[in-house]
Amino acid sequence: MTEAGVGLEKLLEQVRAGGGVPRHIAIIMDGNGRWAGERALPRFMGHRQGMKSVRRVVTGSLELGVEHLTLYAFSKENWSRPPEEIGALMRLLSEYVERDKEELAEKGVRVRVIGDRSSLSPAALRAVESIEGTTAAGGTLALNLAISYGSRDEILGAARILAGRCLAGEMALDDISETSFASALYTAGSPDPDLLIRTSGEMRVSNFLLWQIAYSEILVTPVLWPDFGERDLYEAALEYQRRERRFGRVTR
Ligand code: FPP
Numbered sequence: 001m002t003e004a005g006v007g008l009e010k011l012l013e014q015v016r017a018g019g020g021v022p023r024h025i026a027i028i029m030d031g032n033g034r035w036a037g038e039r040a041l042p043r044f045m046g047h048r049q050g051m052k053s054v055r056r057v058v059t060g061s062l063e064l065g066v067e068h069l070t071l072y073a074f075s076k077e078n079w080s081r082p083p084e085e086i087g088a089l090m091r092l093l094s095e096y097v098e099r100d101k102e103e104l105a106e107k108g109v110r111v112r113v114i115g116d117r118s119s120l121s122p123a124a125l126r127a128v129e130s131i132e133g134t135t136a137a138g139g140t141l142a143l144n145l146a147i148s149y150g151s152r153d154e155i156l157g158a159a160r161i162l163a164g165r166c167l168a169g170e171m172a173l174d175d176i177s178e179t180s181f182a183s184a185l186y187t188a189g190s191p192d193p194d195l196l197i198r199t200s201g202e203m204r205v206s207n208f209l210l211w212q213i214a215y216s217e218i219l220v221t222p223v224l225w226p227d228f229g230e231r232d233l234y235e236a237a238l239e240y241q242r243r244e245r246r247f248g249r250v251t252r
Helices: 008-018 032-038 043-064 076-080 083-106 122-134 151-167 178-182 230-242
Strands: 024-028 068-075 109-114 141-149 195-198 217-220
Touching: 008 043, 008 230, 024 230, 032 043, 043 068, 043 083, 043 141, 043 230, 068 076, 068 083, 076 083, 076 141, 083 109, 083 122, 109 122, 141 151, 151 178, 195 230, 217 230
Parallel strands: 024 068, 024 195, 068 141, 109 141, 195 217
Antiparallel strands: none
């Protein structure tokens, strides 16, 4: 990228001066396995390194003034991975919660876990409730961690909620709108992502936020997730600023 030689502080200044920092950034964190494979390390080490990237993007988002950050940490499909890898990922989640929850709370980060909690182990569920409880008062950055998340599942859940309300006579069919539908999704309360980033070069959306990304700018970077840091986030924000968002309109 053109910003390669620019210092981190300078880059941050450049983004701030550019105006239009994305309010909501969503990230498909991919490439942990490949990162480990390239170093002949077990996959778990890639995930452990990936946790450090999570810290860096949270710090970078706070610096930038991003208001919402949604990270795809574990998909519903990931349950089909080997049990040892699933166990390692869940232990990493608990470790992250224990190590970071107080600091996140101090920085005003409010964590919300989005996904199907019913499939989480009691220990993982305790970790989720603990970080949500500790950070509940945060008002600077809303950090959504997608865990056991699947977008089609989320959409079906919202359809069931609205259908249930209609059947119970609490709402009319005509009240089903984009707004009421969005308010029945896990992400209720967060605006749609302005920018969706996927690392490791894969050109897929992988059942992530299908409803919410209708008009998001999409940026795919070849950088593997464990190598992703503040610089990559700032460069992504600059790329976002260079794009012209039209929301389907003709602008000239
Ligand atoms: C994709 O890489 C990454 C994941 C399935 C897990 C993401 C988890 C973390 C970054 C660490 C824990 C996160 C938190 C929030 C504590 P992959 O294994 O599919 O990589 P590959 O495509 O190269 O095999």
